[in-house]
Amino acid sequence: MLFQIDFKAGKPVYLQLVDQVRYAAASGVLRPGEPLPGIRPLAEELRINRNTIAKAYAELESQGVIETLPGKGCFLKANNSPFTKVVRDKLLEKEIDEAVVMAHHLRIGRDAFIETVNERLDHFERLAANDEQSSKTPRRTQ
Amino acid sequence: MKESQSAIEIRELTRRYGKLEAVHGLSLTVRAGCCYGFFGRNGAGKTTTIKCLLNLLRPQSGTVRVLGLDPQREEVAVKSRIAYVPDAVAFYPWMTVRDTLEYFASFRAHWNRDIENDLLKRFGLNPNQKAASMSKGQKTQLALITAVCPEPELLVLDEPTSGLDPIVRREFIETVIGAYQSSDPENRTVFVSTHLISEFEGLIDEFTVIEQGRNLLTMNADDARSRFKKISVRFATAPVNLAPVGALQVKQNGRSAEILANGNSERIITELKLQNPEDLRCESLSLEEIFVASKALTKSA
Numbered sequence: 001m002l003f004q005i006d007f008k009a010g011k012p013v014y015l016q017l018v019d020q021v022r023y024a025a026a027s028g029v030l031r032p033g034e035p036l037p038g039i040r041p042l043a044e045e046l047r048i049n050r051n052t053i054a055k056a057y058a059e060l061e062s063q064g065v066i067e068t069l070p071g072k073g074c075f076l077k078a079n080n081s082p083f084t085k086v087v088r089d090k091l092l093e094k095e096i097d098e099a100v101v102m103a104h105h106l107r108i109g110r111d112a113f114i115e116t117v118n119e120r121l122d123h124f125e126r127l128a129a130n131d132e133q134s135s136k137t138p139r140r141t142q
Numbered sequence: 143m144k145e146s147q148s149a150i151e152i153r154e155l156t157r158r159y160g161k162l163e164a165v166h167g168l169s170l171t172v173r174a175g176c177c178y179g180f181f182g183r184n185g186a187g188k189t190t191t192i193k194c195l196l197n198l199l200r201p202q203s204g205t206v207r208v209l210g211l212d213p214q215r216e217e218v219a220v221k222s223r224i225a226y227v228p229d230a231v232a233f234y235p236w237m238t239v240r241d242t243l244e245y246f247a248s249f250r251a252h253w254n255r256d257i258e259n260d261l262l263k264r265f266g267l268n269p270n271q272k273a274a275s276m277s278k279g280q281k282t283q284l285a286l287i288t289a290v291c292p293e294p295e296l297l298v299l300d301e302p303t304s305g306l307d308p309i310v311r312r313e314f315i316e317t318v319i320g321a322y323q324s325s326d327p328e329n330r331t332v333f334v335s336t337h338l339i340s341e342f343e344g345l346i347d348e349f350t351v352i353e354q355g356r357n358l359l360t361m362n363a364d365d366a367r368s369r370f371k372k373i374s375v376r377f378a379t380a381p382v383n384l385a386p387v388g389a390l391q392v393k394q395n396g397r398s399a400e401i402l403a404n405g406n407s408e409r410i411i412t413e414l415k416l417q418n419p420e421d422l423r424c425e426s427l428s429l430e431e432i433f434v435a436s437k438a439l440t441k442s443a
Contacts, residue, residue, distance in 0.1 A: 007343055010371065010426040012364040044320045047312070048344030049177055050327060105422060 005046055013048060017056035022065060025076055027127045032078040036066060147210050149174045149296050149331035150195060155204035156355075157190050164190040166355035167204070172348075174295070175328040179342060179349035179363075180335040181433050187355040188335040189229075192300050195333075196226055209295060222251065225289035229301035231281045235274035239267050239284060246288040253291050257321050261287045265313065279310040286314060290322045297322055299334040303341060311341060319345060339430040346429060351436045359436050363429060370427040370435060371407040375399050375419045386410040391438045402427070402435055 003020050005013055024030040036057065043050040057074050060066045066074045103113045150172035157165045165187040172178040182188045193199040194206050197213040197220070206213060213220045233242050239262070247253040262269065265283040273281065282302065289297060297318070303311040323330045336342055349366070351359040361369075370390075376398045384394050389410055390402040397420075403410050407424055414422060427435060 005344065007367060007428045008425045010368055010424070012368070013344065014364075040320055040324055043323075044316045046344060047315050047319065047341075049347060050319060050323055051175070051177075051347065052344070054327075 003042070003046060005048060014052045014056040014059065017053065018059050018063075021056070021060055021076075022063075025065060027124055028130075030076050032076050034076050035072075036074040036076065038073055147174060148172060148207070149176075149209060150178075150333060151205075151207040151210075152191070152195075153205045155191065155194060155206060156202050157187075157194060157199060158202060164355055165194075168352065168355060168357050169204075170350045170357060170360060172331060172333055174331050176347040177332040177334070177345045179339070179346040179429070180333060180352065181337065181339055181349055181429075182335070182352035183337065186352045188352060189300055190355075191352070192226075192298060192333075192335060195298060196221070196224075223294055224296040224298060225292060225294040226298045227282070227285045227289050227300065227302050229304055231285040233273035233276075233281065233284065236272065238270050238272050239276075240269040242273060242284060243269075243288065243291075247291070250292040252293060254293055255291075257293075258287060258291045261290065261317065261321060264317075279306050282306055282310065282314065286317055290317065293322075293325070293330075295329050296331045296333065299332065299336075301336055301338075302334065303336065303338055311338075315341060315345065337433075339433055340428060343429050349429065351433055353436070359432075359439060366429065366432050367426040369405045370432045371403045371424050372427055372431070373401045373403060373407060373410060373414065374421075374423045374425075375401065375414050376421040377417060377419050381417060386413045390435060402438065404439070 003017060005016055007013070009016060011019075021030065021036065030036070037045075039050050039053045039057070043053050046053075057066065057068070061068060061074070065077060067077050068074050100113070108116070148171050150170070152168055152170050155165050155168045156163070168187070168191060180188055180191070190199060194201050195208055195213060197217045200214060208220045209223055211220050234245075237245065243258060261283075265280070265287075267280060267283060267287075271280075273284070276284070286302075299318075303314055306314070318332060322332070332345070334342060334345075343363075346363045348362050349360070350357055359366075378397070380397045381394075381399075384399055385392060386401060387409070388403070388406045390404045392402075393400045401410060401414075411422065411424060
């Protein structure tokens, strides 16, 4: 998978990595059991501190998104969150609040906002469906 | 334990050249295992500070500790555990790349041949080439190999990439991240002085901006990026006297304006919104922009 770091995003770099792995997992770019890039090659490629990547992977592990197999690296876990429903709702609420605040700044009304949310949900479902299909059909290399 | 010990500890360092005060009461602490940026304009006192770390200059007042040791009293102990790449590297012109590496290795208790071979290959250096015929970029690459192979606990880089082409610069940084920090990262500290800040942006955990020999700003890089923000705003009609309370800097151009915030972006945004802007965006400053903006910080302080 490919990562994109934006130093102007106002979000700590390790959290950007966390978000992108979670996004990749949600959209099927990264499937359960697939490996994440190694810390050193990723650090060299993105030219960021290896501590930053280690911190991101530790965070993903504590969130139950990935698991570390000693000597083998980090792998995406099957999708089962270790958090209780209440905690999950709370976590999601925080993210939604950010989007609500953003929508307010951009003067996007309630209906348009809900419409966008639905559109994005559809988008991810489509991605995941496509991905499942393409994984069933054998891949051709040219 | 080593974790708790700082790699570099500078307290109230002062160094004058005649009447000129190059460094004035500078204090900073570099944690072991971190990558520390030392930013400043030409003549800000960066190299003078670094020379005091290496005992190439003596402090006139204040104290300097490197890996817990006094570089003046325990020069050999300090130098055997650190490596230094200056901005202008020089080698004996009659020595080949191979000779130079052997020469440097002879001063070191430990020398990692695998890293040496890897980097020679990676940089495409010919072991039989004489230093006299090497380009500036190749000499810097050779200097980097001599600095990384002993696997020192502290790597001091003084303007390492200035004057190099973009490919050499990129390889340089990748080498510091990859080869240098590949094993035992908790005991691999980087102290890099530079004004090419954007290249090192992702590497820097913490930084100090030095200006006229004084510590202007010391911050964690992520904290700095979340504290310093640029708010771009556009109104339907050009506002008169746009001056949000607490703004670090306001640049207005007709209906549009750019406002720098220092930790109070929320308040400034709330204030701006009272004037019903057509458009309002907020983004973090990069470390380079923070460095440039830090001048305004002294004026506002």
